[in-house]
Amino acid sequence: xxxxxxxxxxxxxxxxxxxxxxxxxxxxxxxxxxxxxxxxxxxxxxxxxxxxxxxxxxxxxxxxxxxxxxxxxxxxxxxxxxxxxxxxxxxxxxxxxxxxxxxxxxxxxxxxxxxxxxxxxxxxxxxxxxxxxxxxxxxxxxxxxxxxxxxxxxxxxxxxxxxxxxxxxxxxxxxxxxxxxxxxxxxxxxxxxxxxxxxxxxxxxxxxxxxxxxxxxxxxxxxxxxxxxxxxxxxxxxxxxxxxxxxxxxxxxx
Amino acid sequence: xxxxxxxxxxxxxxxxxxxxxxxxxxxxxxxxxxxxxxxxxxxxxxxxxxxxxxxxxxxxxxxxxxxxxxxxxxxxxxxxxxxxxxxxxxxxxxxxxxxxxxxxxxxxxxxxxxxxxxxxxxxxxxxxxxxxxxxxxxxxxxxxxxxxxxxxxxxxxxxxxxxxxxxxxxxxxxxxxxxxxxxxxxxxxxxxxxxxxxxxxxxxxxxxxxxxxxxxxxxxxxxxxxxxxxxxxxxxxxxxxxxxxxxxxxxxxx
Numbered sequence: 001x002x003x004x005x006x007x008x009x010x011x012x013x014x015x016x017x018x019x020x021x022x023x024x025x026x027x028x029x030x031x032x033x034x035x036x037x038x039x040x041x042x043x044x045x046x047x048x049x050x051x052x053x054x055x056x057x058x059x060x061x062x063x064x065x066x067x068x069x070x071x072x073x074x075x076x077x078x079x080x081x082x083x084x085x086x087x088x089x090x091x092x093x094x095x096x097x098x099x100x101x102x103x104x105x106x107x108x109x110x111x112x113x114x115x116x117x118x119x120x121x122x123x124x125x126x127x128x129x130x131x132x133x134x135x136x137x138x139x140x141x142x143x144x145x146x147x148x149x150x151x152x153x154x155x156x157x158x159x160x161x162x163x164x165x166x167x168x169x170x171x172x173x174x175x176x177x178x179x180x181x182x183x184x185x186x187x188x189x190x191x192x193x194x195x196x197x198x199x200x201x202x203x204x205x206x207x208x209x210x211x212x213x214x215x216x217x218x219x220x221x222x223x224x225x226x227x228x229x230x231x232x233x234x235x236x237x238x239x240x241x242x243x244x245x246x247x248x249x250x251x252x253x254x
Numbered sequence: 255x256x257x258x259x260x261x262x263x264x265x266x267x268x269x270x271x272x273x274x275x276x277x278x279x280x281x282x283x284x285x286x287x288x289x290x291x292x293x294x295x296x297x298x299x300x301x302x303x304x305x306x307x308x309x310x311x312x313x314x315x316x317x318x319x320x321x322x323x324x325x326x327x328x329x330x331x332x333x334x335x336x337x338x339x340x341x342x343x344x345x346x347x348x349x350x351x352x353x354x355x356x357x358x359x360x361x362x363x364x365x366x367x368x369x370x371x372x373x374x375x376x377x378x379x380x381x382x383x384x385x386x387x388x389x390x391x392x393x394x395x396x397x398x399x400x401x402x403x404x405x406x407x408x409x410x411x412x413x414x415x416x417x418x419x420x421x422x423x424x425x426x427x428x429x430x431x432x433x434x435x436x437x438x439x440x441x442x443x444x445x446x447x448x449x450x451x452x453x454x455x456x457x458x459x460x461x462x463x464x465x466x467x468x469x470x471x472x473x474x475x476x477x478x479x480x481x482x483x484x485x486x487x488x489x490x491x492x493x494x495x496x497x498x499x500x501x502x503x504x505x506x507x508x
Contacts, residue, residue: 231507
């Protein structure tokens with residue numbers, strides 16, 4: 001029963017921060033979690049999980065891995081679930097303690113920095129994109145939705161469990177980038193064409209993308225060594241931030 | 255009152271197809287609609303639209319443009335709205351009659367083809383991306399969510415009103431591409447690296463992207479002259495389809 005109230009509680013960011021735990025919901029997310037190095041604390045299972053072969057298999061895997069499973073009714077499951085049509089499984093796991101010092105940053109390393117990105121779907125997609133493009137890390141800066149928010153976890157489709165994603169304050173970022181010889185570039189529609197900048201890309205490069213409506217914050221703008229832009233057609237306001245981040249990471253890949 | 259029942263009815267694809275009408279909901283969508291060449295049939299306004307200066311301005315613009323406005327209560331508005339927290343304005347407009355014959359396809363034209371893309375958010379983002387990247391058209395192929403679905407309209411952020419987006423069957427596509435000298439390439443993880451193919455890009459190129467889970471359909475695969483892939487890190491399953499489409503369109507732009 002404690003697992004049920006814990007899962008409910010973890011829907012709030014404050015509870016996640018205090019407990020160092022988060023919830024991964026749905027068959028796919030829990031499967032990915034079990035394939036990752038993260039520590040799983042327990043799982044909540046609704047009455048319908050065993051109705052599909054994949055769900056039944058997942059229950060077997062949970063048992064094999066020695067994860068404590070609490071079976072609950074539909075109403076209890078729904079009270080802890082984040083989705084409208086729950087698949088009947090969620091797992092509580094430990095938020096990995098990732099520090100910038102521990103990041104592996106060889107020559108050619110690329111980092112994606114999220115400056116006040118508010119849509120959890122966009123953040124999830126960008127984590128998946130950064131992982132797919134071999135980025136060394138994704139950093140959530142102030143104003144960005146919590147990386148361990150249920151919708152971000154779902155949208156990242158497992159990328160969050162393997163790819164080094166972490167949250168930093170601006171001061172923590174300042175303390176970290178120069179010492180590791182990471183140069184910061186900002187994505188901004190008024191910047192120079194990225195095609196021109198590609199040839200000058202430094203060995204270690206962080207690209208910061210800004211808020212969906214407001215663009216880069218003053219904090220990001222003030223810290224960026226260079227502002228780069230994608231060519232877009234006249235009369236079109238902007239690209240979706242996850243698409244823009246994807247194109248930039250792809251072009252700037254070493 | 256007819257406008258209220260019409261707006262409710264238009265939430266169903268069949269009603270949209272039969273009537274040749276669709277709904278744009280929210281302040282921004284209606285503003286974009288009024289800036290577009292599309293014909294607006296009428297607008298439904300809830301009691302709170304005038305509470306913001308932007309909302310009040312929009313009501314004034316509707317009046318100036320001679321659009322019939324029906325004022326309704328919160329409950330009535332909610333019964334026609336697609337969003338959970340409606341902004342109190344929606345407009346009914348005519349679906350533009352776009353034909354492939356009318357498309358302007360100069361040398362360098364690029365088209366984005368959507369093969370059974372089911373998520374309306376992805377389709378909306380891709381319409382916005384195609385418009386931003388100067389694509390000549392976006393074509394929704396069978397199995398793709400209706401372009402005039404309320405969530406697609408919202409996600410496209412106006413792109414749907416200006417950018418030539420249309421739905422075609424495979425037979426209609428077959429009747430159109432060769433006559434206009436448009437070559438079809440497919441996006442597929444097992445294809446050749448797109449970087450290698452860029453130099454060979456034909457004057458008129460259509461890129462087809464496939465379903466979120468299943469990838470390209472047999473129909474798309476069979477028609478593609480070439481399959482191209484983005485380089486992604488080992489161990490990562492795939493990119494989000496809207497991100498992949500964005501990178502491909504950017505790289506293949508003439």
